[in-house]
Amino acid sequence: MNAEIIAVGSELLLGQIDNTNASFLSRELSSIGINVFYHQAVGDNEARLTSVLQASTERSDIVIVTGGLGPTKDDLTKETVAKLVNKELVYDNETYTRLEAFFISRNRTMTDNNKKQALIVEGAHVLQNDAGLACGMAIKHNDTIFVLLPGPPSELKPMVKSYALAFLQKEMGQQHVIESLILRFFEIGESRLVEELDDLIEAQTNPTIAPLASDGECMLRLTVKGSSTHENMQKLDALKDTILDRVGEYCYGVGEPTLEEVTVNELLTKSATVSSAESLTGGLFAEQLTSVTGTSKCFKGGTICYTNEAKESFGVPASVLAEYGAISEQTAQHLAELAKKTYDSTYAVSMTGVAGPDSSENKQPGLVYIGIATPSTTHIYSIQAGGNRQRVRVLAAKYAMYYLLKELRKKKVDD
Amino acid sequence: MNAEIIAVGSELLLGQIDNTNASFLSRELSSIGINVFYHQAVGDNEARLTSVLQASTERSDIVIVTGGLGPTKDDLTKETVAKLVNKELVYDNETYTRLEAFFISRNRTMTDNNKKQALIVEGAHVLQNDAGLACGMAIKHNDTIFVLLPGPPSELKPMVKSYALAFLQKEMGQQHVIESLILRFFEIGESRLVEELDDLIEAQTNPTIAPLASDGECMLRLTVKGSSTHENMQKLDALKDTILDRVGEYCYGVGEPTLEEVTVNELLTKSATVSSAESLTGGLFAEQLTSVTGTSKCFKGGTICYTNEAKESFGVPASVLAEYGAISEQTAQHLAELAKKTYDSTYAVSMTGVAGPDSSENKQPGLVYIGIATPSTTHIYSIQAGGNRQRVRVLAAKYAMYYLLKELRKKKVDD
Numbered sequence: 001m002n003a004e005i006i007a008v009g010s011e012l013l014l015g016q017i018d019n020t021n022a023s024f025l026s027r028e029l030s031s032i033g034i035n036v037f038y039h040q041a042v043g044d045n046e047a048r049l050t051s052v053l054q055a056s057t058e059r060s061d062i063v064i065v066t067g068g069l070g071p072t073k074d075d076l077t078k079e080t081v082a083k084l085v086n087k088e089l090v091y092d093n094e095t096y097t098r099l100e101a102f103f104i105s106r107n108r109t110m111t112d113n114n115k116k117q118a119l120i121v122e123g124a125h126v127l128q129n130d131a132g133l134a135c136g137m138a139i140k141h142n143d144t145i146f147v148l149l150p151g152p153p154s155e156l157k158p159m160v161k162s163y164a165l166a167f168l169q170k171e172m173g174q175q176h177v178i179e180s181l182i183l184r185f186f187e188i189g190e191s192r193l194v195e196e197l198d199d200l201i202e203a204q205t206n207p208t209i210a211p212l213a214s215d216g217e218c219m220l221r222l223t224v225k226g227s228s229t230h231e232n233m234q235k236l237d238a239l240k241d242t243i244l245d246r247v248g249e250y251c252y253g254v255g256e257p258t259l260e261e262v263t264v265n266e267l268l269t270k271s272a273t274v275s276s277a278e279s280l281t282g283g284l285f286a287e288q289l290t291s292v293t294g295t296s297k298c299f300k301g302g303t304i305c306y307t308n309e310a311k312e313s314f315g316v317p318a319s320v321l322a323e324y325g326a327i328s329e330q331t332a333q334h335l336a337e338l339a340k341k342t343y344d345s346t347y348a349v350s351m352t353g354v355a356g357p358d359s360s361e362n363k364q365p366g367l368v369y370i371g372i373a374t375p376s377t378t379h380i381y382s383i384q385a386g387g388n389r390q391r392v393r394v395l396a397a398k399y400a401m402y403y404l405l406k407e408l409r410k411k412k413v414d415d
Numbered sequence: 416m417n418a419e420i421i422a423v424g425s426e427l428l429l430g431q432i433d434n435t436n437a438s439f440l441s442r443e444l445s446s447i448g449i450n451v452f453y454h455q456a457v458g459d460n461e462a463r464l465t466s467v468l469q470a471s472t473e474r475s476d477i478v479i480v481t482g483g484l485g486p487t488k489d490d491l492t493k494e495t496v497a498k499l500v501n502k503e504l505v506y507d508n509e510t511y512t513r514l515e516a517f518f519i520s521r522n523r524t525m526t527d528n529n530k531k532q533a534l535i536v537e538g539a540h541v542l543q544n545d546a547g548l549a550c551g552m553a554i555k556h557n558d559t560i561f562v563l564l565p566g567p568p569s570e571l572k573p574m575v576k577s578y579a580l581a582f583l584q585k586e587m588g589q590q591h592v593i594e595s596l597i598l599r600f601f602e603i604g605e606s607r608l609v610e611e612l613d614d615l616i617e618a619q620t621n622p623t624i625a626p627l628a629s630d631g632e633c634m635l636r637l638t639v640k641g642s643s644t645h646e647n648m649q650k651l652d653a654l655k656d657t658i659l660d661r662v663g664e665y666c667y668g669v670g671e672p673t674l675e676e677v678t679v680n681e682l683l684t685k686s687a688t689v690s691s692a693e694s695l696t697g698g699l700f701a702e703q704l705t706s707v708t709g710t711s712k713c714f715k716g717g718t719i720c721y722t723n724e725a726k727e728s729f730g731v732p733a734s735v736l737a738e739y740g741a742i743s744e745q746t747a748q749h750l751a752e753l754a755k756k757t758y759d760s761t762y763a764v765s766m767t768g769v770a771g772p773d774s775s776e777n778k779q780p781g782l783v784y785i786g787i788a789t790p791s792t793t794h795i796y797s798i799q800a801g802g803n804r805q806r807v808r809v810l811a812a813k814y815a816m817y818y819l820l821k822e823l824r825k826k827k828v829d830d
Contacts, residue, residue, distance in 0.1 A: 011627050013451045015441030016636065018433050022456070026430030036428045037463060041437070041454035048452060055470070071606035072626060073616070106799065113606045131802045152629070154806055212431050276719070282705025283698025286719045290697025291805060293772065301725035303718050304691070304701045310716035310758065343725065357708065390706060 001172055003029055003062035004038035006052055008077050009151055012041040012067075021066045021149075021156055028160055030210075032169055033178045033225055034062060044074040053084055057144045062168065067151030069134040071113040077148055078119060078137075085141040087122040091115075095126065095135040102133060121148075127163040131155045138167050145171060179232040180223040181240060181254065184262075186402045188250040190218050196247050200239075207239050216395050217259065218250075252405060259401050260288045266408045267298035267347075274404065275343030276302035277314065277335035279326065279352040280368065284397040300343040305335070314338055325361040327352055329369055329380045336371030336378050348373040349404050351396050355389045365389075368396040372403050379407065416587055418444055418477035419453035421467055423492050424566055427456040436481045436564075436571055443575055447584055448591050448640060449477060459489040468499055472559045477583065482566030484549040486528040492563055493534060493552075500556040502537040506530075510541065510550040517548060536563075542578040546570045553582050560586060594647040595638040596655060596669065599677075601817045603665040605633050611662050615654075622654050630806070631813045632674065633665075667820060674816050675703045681823045682713035682762075689819065690758035691717035692729065692750035694741065694767040695783065699812040715758040720750070729753055740776040742767055744784055744795045751786030751793050762822065763788040764815050770804045780804075783811040787822050794822065 005026070007019050022039045029036055037060065042052045049068075056063045068077030082089050096118040103110040117134040120126055127136035127147075132155035139146045147164055149156045185193060190213035194201060197220075201209050207224035222239055226232040244251055253262045267274060276286050276299075286302040289295055305311040308321050315338040316331055324330040335350035349372055356365025366385040371378055381403055385395040420441070422434050437454045444451050452475065457467045464483075471478045483492030497504050511533040518525040532549040535541060542551035542562075547570035554561040562579055564571045600608060605628035609616060612635075616624050622639035637654055641647040659666055668677045682689060691701050691714075701717040704710055720726040723736050730753040731746055739745040750765035764787055771780025781800040786793055796818055800810040 007454075010625055012438070012454065013441055014445055014625065014636070014638075015438035015443075015451075016625075016627060018435050018438050019454070020433050023427070023430040023433050026428055028430075030429060036430075037458065038467070039422075039427065039434070039454070039456035043452060045452075051474075052453070070628075072609045073613075074626075102801070111606060111610060113610060131806060154630075154802060158803065210429060210431065278698070281702070282710075282714075283693070283701035283717060283719065286698035286721075287696070287702050287808075290719075290721055291808070293804065295697075296722050299697075299721050301718070301720050301722065301728075302698060303716070304698065304705075305716050306701075306705055306714050307711050307716065313716075313758075343728075389708065393702075393706070 001034050001061040002059075003034050003036050003064060004040065004056050004060040005036060005064045005066065006049075006056060007039070007041040007066045007151075008044065008049060008068035009041070010043040010045075010074070013043045021151070021153055024153065024157060025064055025066070025160065027221075028165060029062075029064075029168075031178065031180050031221070031223060032165055033172075033176065034168065044068060044076060046076055046080050049076070049080045050084060053081065053146075057142070061143065062145045062147065064147045064149065066149045066156060069117070069136065069148060069150045071111075071116050071134070075116075078121060081139065081146055081148060082121045085121065085139060085146070087139075089119040090122050091118050092120045092126050092135060095120070095128075099133055125167060127159050127167070129155055130158050130162060136164065138164070140171075176225045176227060177229050177232055178223065178225050179229060179236060180221055181236045182256065183220045183222070183240065183243060183251055184253040184259070185218040185220070185247065185250040186216065186252050186259070186398075188218060188247060189213075193218050193220070193247060193250075197243060200242065207235055209239075209243075215391070216398050252402065259398065259405070260292050263401050263405045263408070264289065264292040264295055264298060266405060268294070270408060272347055272408060273298050273300045273343075273345040274347045274349060275300045275339040275345040276348065277339040277350040278302065278304050279306055279311070279335070279350075280355045281351045281393050281397045281400075282306060284393055285349060285351060285400050288397055288401065300345040303339065303342070311335070314342075325363070327354055327361050327363050327367060327369065329382070332369035332371035332380050333378050336373035340373040346375050347404060347407065349400050351400050353392070353396055355392045355396075357389055366392050368392070368399070370396070370400045370403055372400075372407050374407055379403070416449050416476040417474075418449050418451050418479060419455065419471050419475040420451060420479045420481065421464075421471060422454070422456040422481045422566075423459065423464060423483035424456070425458040425460075425489070428458050436566070436568055439568065439572060440479055440481070440575065443580060444477075444479075444583075445638075446593060447580055448587070448593050449583065459483065459491060461491055461495050464491070464495045465499060468496065472557070476558065477560045477562065479562045479564065481564045481571060484532070484551070484563060484565045486526075486531050486549075490531075493536060496554065496561055496563060497536045500536065500554060500561070502554075504534040505537050506533050507535045507541050507550060510535070510543075514548060540582060542574050542582070544570055545573050545577060551579065553579070591640050591642060592644050592647060593638065593640050594644060594651060595636055596651045597671065598635045598637070598655065598658060598666055599668040599674070600633040600635070600662065600665045601631065601667050601674070601813075603633060603662060604628075608633050608635070608662060608665075612658060615657065622650055624654075624658075631810050667817065674813065674820070675707050678816050678820045678823070679704065679707040679710055679713060681820060683709070685823060687762055687823060688713050688715045688758075688760040689762045689764060690715045690754040690760040691763065692754040692765040693717065693719050694721055694726070694750070694765075695770045696766045696808050696812045696815075697721060699808055700764060700766060700815050703812055703816065715760040718754065718757070726750070729757075740778070742769055742776050742778050742782060742784065744797070747784035747786035747795050748793050751788035755788040761790050762819060764819050766811050766815050768807070768811055770807045770811075772804055781807050783807070783814070785811070785815045785818055787815075787818050789822055794818070
């Protein structure tokens with residue numbers, strides 16, 4: 001089955017936001033064996049949306065429409081699709097009840113605009129919104145399936161993962177089973193990874209190998225189509241082993257769990273605890289760690305000592321700051337060890353560096369020292385991150401997480 | 416003149432990268448008065464690219480095509496456009512000379528694939544590439560102008576700013592000036608905002624009013640087209656005043672600066688300092704504040720006391736935690752006041768609540784207490800945030816930032 005993705009919203013055409021829904025949906029659809037052949041974006045304009053929808057039905061089996069399900073007048077996706085398929089808009093009782101409950105719980109009056117969010121195209125299959133108010137829906141018309149999804153990624157993503165993909169898989173029938181597996185790498189760039197696997201990538205047919213890079217991490221998504229899950233998993237495992245034979249030293253995880261999730265899991269498994277002392281990252285490391293459910297069992301606390309004054313009052317000796325500077329191996333070591341002591345944790349992580357855009361202490365933006373205090377010693381790493389202020393901070397926090405994970409995985413004898 | 420943007424590249428349809436060129440181009444085109452009505456992305460496939468190009472000539476005056484100008488086999492934009500306009504590909508001497516010089520300077524041999532990058536559609540206006548090898552070009556055919564640009568943003572952006580916009584402005588002859596203004600709101604939902612301004616939005620022509628919502632914030636972008644900047648600014652100011660007369664109490668800022676930037680600016684202007692004590696947000700508030708350059712002058716430090724143990728060792732009395740719980744007005748108040756004292760700041764902010772997905776202390780996910788300690792007193796706010804764990808955390812940090820800003824802006828007499 002071939003799909004196309006149509007994003008509705010003038011904010012896209014004005015360049016106010018990037019269409020990140022398109023890339024997310026493309027990855028998700030491809031993971032269940034649906035090829036995406038076109039992306040489009042069109043403004044909040046009925047005539048232009050209609051013409052785009054009409055053209056889509058002539059070339060695609062599945063038409064995913066994102067955005068325009070909100071309560072305001074310029075939200076006209078449902079109305080336009082309803083006209084196109086010759087149906088009325090009707091209230092979906094379940095969504096309406098949920099809406100009502102939401103407004104009652106907040107002591108707010110539900111306006112007519114709000115009620116609009118419970119309207120569906122007559123006969124549509126409702127896709128529940130677990131993160132917002134406007135429901136999504138799927139409509140079968142002639143040979144086309146329209147899937148309408150809300151625009152905000154925070155609402156669209158859970159709706160796709162929880163409901164839309166399952167609906168589409170069912171619609172496609174039980175033709176084949178598709179499985180995919182993600183291999184997660186750190187400390188190896190995408191081009192180097194692709195070079196090492198060049199022959200495998202060139203020869204790929206089934207399973208396929210798709211590389212993807214983001215913020216210092218690299219991923220490979222292996223996808224296989226076959227007649228049974230068992231057979232698929234065998235193929236995926238064989239390919240995984242071949243890949244890991246070559247670049248396994250850089251692979252920190254297999255599957256969905258992110259770097260933070262893998263690290264939290266490792267902490268919990270080892271009954272270890274961690275604390276943090278952050279300078280340039282301003283709390284980002286702790287924020288990422290605590291984004292994982294259940295962190296309260298392993299994260300004992302953190303401090304953000306952004307200024308020298310704060311570092312000193314946390315316990316970094318004034319002499320160290322004066323002699324080596326705040327951006328130094330020495331300060332990183334003190335911060336990590338102080339955090340470990342203050343919060344009484346088995347491990348502690350520190351980050352100090354120059355986020356930029358300006359230099360600091362005559363050190364260039366991007367220079368970061370990371371301290372990892374372990375039960376027996378403290379390791380100091382330095383990285384030179386490229387990119388703007390935000391990227392430097394993101395990379396610093398990610399590297400700190402990765403070095404912590406590496407330390408947690410070391411055999412005791414090495415420690 | 417109306418434009419559309421066509422991105423060519425299978426990596427877009429696989430979701431490997433976001434189409435950030437589309438938003439960049441939309442902003443740049445809109446700044447010279449060109450309306451963008453469609454974005455599209457299509458794979459490296461001649462038949463599909465041809466059909467998309469053909470459709471575009473029927474509805475747009477300007478067709479911007481990005482990507483597919485590189486040296487490899489799957490780069491086929493020039494070839495496809497040449498066929499469509501019935502022209503040959505010929506070498507552009509100047510580009511060829513530059514290519515040659517590049518390879519000589521690097522002691523590398525120029526392959527036939529590399530030479531491809533100097534090919535242009537016969538008669539095209541060449542757009543020089545100051546950041547890479549493949550030249551861009553503009554082709555006039557019947558009533559359509561095709562503009563072909565390289566895919567990598569690092570090459571596309573300078574080409575657009577230095578050459579493509581100037582070319583298009585010249586083609587359009589007499590142009591108008593366009594200005595826009597962003598109004599930023601908090602504590603008012605998009606639907607309520609739009610309702611309050613319903614008649615203005617209904618009647619909009621020039622200036623236009625575009626609402627946009629994200630994570631608890633709402634924005635209105637006012638855009639005006641006219642013969643002079645002076646006249647435009649007058650119109651924008653008049654509309655802004657009309658809008659703020661109605662909903663001004665919710666407007667925290669005008670222009671590009673974000674909530675964090677406005678808050679940091681307010682702190683610096685008032686020579687005030689702030690510190691933080693975060694529970695459920697795990698450092699997110701401090702991370703957002705320190706994402707702004709220059710925060711070291713106003714952010715004195717923060718603590719992340721995620722567990723009760725950490726709250727107690729920070730100074731929250733065990734009796735308070737036992738009697739009211741960690742998720743309580745009382746704990747929020749203690750945390751804010753302790754942070755203010757510990758870091759010796761003029762203001763301090765605390766957040767404690769249930770991020771979810773599970774309840775805690777029999778309190779529902781989304782319940783958050785925010786403490787704002789001021790020089791003279793401490794205010795406690797509570798919010799009930801909807802959505803998943805990450806959204807609850809984001810909203811908690813945003814509301815904390817907003818309540819801090821409100822406090823900073825209060826006249827002394829109220830304090």
